[in-house]
Amino acid sequence: MRRPTTTRSRRGAVLALALALTAAAGAGVTAAPPAQAAVDRQVVDGLQQGHDAERASRGLDPLHRDSRMDAVAQAWADRLAADNGSLRHSDADPAYDYRTHIPGGWRGAAENAAQHWAGAGDLMWMWMGSSGHRDNILNPSFDAAGYGAARSADGRLWAITVFADYYAGPWPGSTTPTANPSSSPSPSASPSARPTSTPTPTSTPTSVPTSAPTATSTASPAVAARSVSGEDRCATGVALAKALAPSPTAAVVASGESLVDSVPAAPLARKLAAPLLLTRSAGLSPAVAAYLRATPSVSRVVVVGGDRSVSPQVVSDLQALGLGVDRVSGADRYATAAAVAARPELSGSTTAYVARGSGSLADAVAVGGTAAALGAPVLLAPPTAAAVPSSLTAALGDRRVVVVGGTTSVPEVVASALGADDRLAGADRYATAAAVADHAVARGVSADRVLVASGDEARLADALVSGAAGSVTLLVRPSGWGTATTGWMSGHGVDEVLAVGGGTPLR
Structure with missing residues (x-):
């Protein structure tokens, strides 16, 4: 099932998460590049740092950043920024559906989406404060990810992370993120027959507040x-x-x-x-x-x-x-x-x-x-x-x-x-x-x-x-x-x- 979208004030956040992870249905359709969206490369890199830091603090390996997964995430962030409307997941549009556009052969996949007015640190904090988003970030089965961020004309930031489990690599094709991934991801092969499952909720993060240093x-x-x-x-x-x-x-x-x-x-x-x-x-x-x-x-x-x-x-x-x-x-x-x-x-x-x-x-x-x-x-x-x-x-x-x-x-x-x-x-x-x-x-x-x-x-x-x-x-x-x-x-x-x-x- 899908977690309901939560709406906050203009300088707050709009968050949503696809918690039901379904198997890909096909190759999808190549999307046309959206207009009036500005890629925020600094936020993209900040998201990778944030994900790696949160995983490292729990003893988890960093996520391999894949250039094609970056392209998929960036394409959907660009689309959302260009539309500048309501937040939604890419599976709402077959032309951008992350499940059919990330490289094939995955066992599980998920997507986090957010809209905010600030930067990567605020996005990470909000995601880590939401159990569903946090479960995706800290899922020990996920070993690869792609990140995308774009700002709409009014300055709003739209951010996407896509996750996948590829048996810890090797990943098909290129493994180095491109300097500027295409806003239009190319279709990929269908994933393996094993369907994905809903992420298992994790316990509260292990770091404990100290009342004194x-x-x-x-x-x-x-x-x-x-x-x-x-x-x-x-x-x-x-x-x-x-x-x-x-x-x-x-x-x-x-x-x-x-x-x-x-x-x-x-x-x-x-x-x-x-x-x-x-x-x-x-x-x-x-x-x-x-x-x-x-x-x-x-x-x-x-x-x-x-x-x-x-x-x-x-x-x-x-x-x-x-x-x-x-x-x-x-x-x-x-x-x-x-x-x-x-x-x-x-x-x-x-x-x-x-x-x-x-x-x-x-x-x-x-x-x-x-x-x-x-x-x-x-x-x-x-x-x-x-x-x-x-x-x-x-x-x-x-x-x-x-x-x-x-x-x-x-x-x-x-x-x-x-x-x-x-x-x-x-x-x-x-x-x-x-x-x-x-x-x-x-x-x-x-x-x-x-x-x-x-x-x-x-x-x-x-x-x-x-x-x-x-x-x-x-x-x-x-x-x-x-x-x-x-x-x-x-x-x-x-x-x-x-x-x-x-x-x-x-x-």
Whole structure:
């Protein structure tokens, strides 16, 4: 049977999953390329990283990424983006049916579909929060996958993952993803006669939220290291709050689904000596509600983001806990960031940090800790100079403008339009975070304690909540710190390393 489609607010998500996996009926029909759809290659790669990371954290092998399965997934994402209507599965259209277009010979196959306004990390978080989608991602029988993502004309993101079990390979034909898979998949042979079956539900993911960080040794005995994590991004924020803010009088709550609206929240949280907590948009996340009930010192909450990112139901849930609630928001992501910058706690700052406000938010979350330590706001830049909104220019005022990220993230023409005084950038997101850390230390931010969090698109929420600590924040890879982070650590007198998020390496 098919799980009913769930519809959320415009900045929320629309999710659906084909839970009945049927055998292919035929070769299908080659589809015509849809128009008015823009492939989001960064999201496609982020989805692969997210799937591999989630499987690795449960001891499962990564999924082999097949170029032809990419093409099938991308074709359906393009079609959905071009239509820009309701979310549906590809088996609704024989010309795109994943079951008849992925390479033949599979034993089982499935498809996850989603529509959202943000990026790969938010998509992964929503899928992992849905038992059916999570079962597909963590199905130990699946060994191959294809990913597709496209944006419609209004910016909505449509994402598809197709899964298959090919007896762990070898896979027929090419095994290397193409740089730009065709939007029209070619028909393939019918699958083997053995029909597929509905995925077996799995138990709750094994990562358990920690109420307090645990100490772990690293290669350097002079540096104390500990990890803080939870079973999801909301629980990780709670665990960090318990570790760093034992008796706060206020809390800042922002969306864990629309991270772009939550980016500006870290400096405000720091100024309020408050933890930054992430919640699901539709209602207050249970982990956050439990934390607030257990922390009687908190009497008020500042919500960052409009109704579409943090729904009125979340506000009602907070008020039901006896808390006073104040909302800071604007008409869009740029205006929301500007509204945070205008708060009395931040309005006196003479510096503002500006990072990319669309696509990857890696640079924006990397500067959160530095901005929080210096009491400066984080504002968001549009992709073109023509799109610079009046809310952004008004928020900048006569502040010193520091752009974060290279010219690919914030083009020089945009930086010029904003009157940028400086740019902090490196060869990649990890080197950019190290450049931000150098900038922070040069301005008096202590390097005694450094927070590290994953730089993967699917896990940037951990770096986001880390910002509220007001410490240097560096980004790391799942496999280890990498050259930029290791080099920075070795050049500074770091006493303590706090790794935020499950699986974040301590060295």
